[in-house]
Amino acid sequence: MLNFEYSNPTRIVFGRDRISRLDRLIPADARVLVLYGGGSAKKHGTLDRVRQALGDRYVIEFGGIEPNPRYSTLMRAVEAVRREGIDFLLAVGGGSVMDGTKFIGLAAKYEGNGEDILFSRAKPVRLTGALPLGTVVTLPATGSEMNSGGVISHQAGKYVFSHPLVYPQFSILDPTLTFTLPPTQVANGIIDTFIHTVEQYVTVPAEGRFQDRTAEGILRTLIEIGKTTLDNPTDYDARANLMWCATNALNGLIGAGVPQDWSTHMIGHELTAMFGIDHAKTLAIVQPAAWTVRAREKREKLLQYGERVWDLKEGTEDERIAAAIARTRAFFEELGVATRLTAYGVTADRIDDLIQALEAHGMTALGENREITLEVSRKILETAL
């Protein structure tokens, strides 16, 4: 096991009818900015219930945070925070709203240009404060409700940021709030959770037995409840299990003390930026191809994954690895998500553009062993056609 530090202060408030707890979770004299996305939180009554729970606190709303939240949108929210003297942020939505809210929390307390925060991986910036924030989760997928990171879109690309100051103080996870989600978003959430898990698990052996078993538990649960929760959106237990798995897939637990990959995410980000493909769908495209190309480097963990997640115990090692990849692809396809670039209209002639984008963003040595050069990324994309 590798040395690690792990802590996560977010309070999870999980279950039915928990929105009323907001009154206890947010200071009585707080001036609250409620942030949301495209309007489904308003349409389905979630925002009304939130407003009601907040009682007579000073509350303003900021809607319209888009999928892959844009820097320019978020900076308008920062202006509203400053203008209105806001001192608490409440995200009501999925990963984009939560990620955006974290960024707003940091940018509102930062005196320099907000872009500095986006570019801080390349050029570190000192952040000394953030507005406190909480979330009401309406889409189980990104795990943003219990971590300190986010992904923001900017004209220059997609940027990952993280800072301990923006762990949500609390996150309300009420599975019933997700019953009205469109099936495609549910399928995306299942795949997002699945790939978050394998990015921290299908790497190289590191004697992280608790971490491996817990990752395998998430994957098996997703396989067990994936189709069920898609077909029966009001099946409480199926949705509750998806929701709790999504949170635990990216709250630091399964990745503590073990190698991490994340190359599928990095390559996927370019597909979203260039072609507007949903984040989760880019992962479903890249992951099977990446495992096919890197079967040698990931051999031991792919065999373990095949055996413990898919019960693949017969055949040669190569056969079992191929079967594990095929089963994974079939699982995604059964959820209605295509796993080939060409299914999204992306053809071989665009691979050069994608490689150039990866290079421009410094993605020239990806994966748990930094062995994914641009040449390997090219092979992965060709395999994904």
Place this chain on the structure above:
Amino acid sequence: MLNFEYSNPTRIVFGRDRISRLDRLIPADARVLVLYGGGSAKKHGTLDRVRQALGDRYVIEFGGIEPNPRYSTLMRAVEAVRREGIDFLLAVGGGSVMDGTKFIGLAAKYEGNGEDILFSRAKPVRLTGALPLGTVVTLPATGSEMNSGGVISHQAGKYVFSHPLVYPQFSILDPTLTFTLPPTQVANGIIDTFIHTVEQYVTVPAEGRFQDRTAEGILRTLIEIGKTTLDNPTDYDARANLMWCATNALNGLIGAGVPQDWSTHMIGHELTAMFGIDHAKTLAIVQPAAWTVRAREKREKLLQYGERVWDLKEGTEDERIAAAIARTRAFFEELGVATRLTAYGVTADRIDDLIQALEAHGMTALGENREITLEVSRKILETAL
């Protein structure tokens, strides 16, 4: 899944050579009381390394916290805290030292009689402060390093307390610090972790799939590494896996949103109080008997446990349950821990005394469904002979 709240603020600092981090984790101007047990932390040099890491802070030591830490001992430490103006507590040891330190942290800030805190389950008491505390773990077993509870011995019995104020701010988990443990303590730690897990898992089905899989992961890991870490105490990875499992077995994670039992602990506490049997050994005695007596009520989860933890898939349901219990008992015995009361010199004629003690402590309706009356406890003890 049941509704739940979950949060855990403790920072885990895991791995080799982490004691030096104390200098960063404890305020530079802190007045520190270092608490330890019977002297092995001193003998093996751990205390010296701690003192060195604390640099020129004002530090005093309080040793001699015994297994099943006694109220009277801890109150002497409270006096030292007040006399010396201590503002940070550092526990260096196992569960007894950590539990005792938490109690000291609460009692030092409580103006009434310290016994009020012990008896607070029966008669609630308002606690408004606690000294901050950290731990350096030398014995993987109780999970006290990442939870807010403890068990204290008093002439009137063993008392469980918990309060959010006494989550450790940090816990240093360095597996190498455990290499010098006597084998019996390691075996106890494995069994303690095992039973913590099954108390939250072998109950009744509740659609907590992530929780179940994670619990099963801990159990399988203990089975995989138990004998190894006992036989090869300096096998870093085996000890690291034991240590991280012990923490995760009782930090709230696997018990969130699912029923919990804890009757084996409650019955076991009486065996410790009356006969001085090690806590973990009492659990190894009671658990197989409790499952035998309650096989009907726990049927579904015992079958799941048999299949997923012990790969028992053949035979009738009754046969599989019997085999699961037998395998569990054999596992404990292989670790050198006897699983029968009579092996500890406790005979049938003492069962009346034990039942009277349970009654005196209000333990008349135990288990996940409160169905373990004194009559059922009697059957369990008879079965454990």
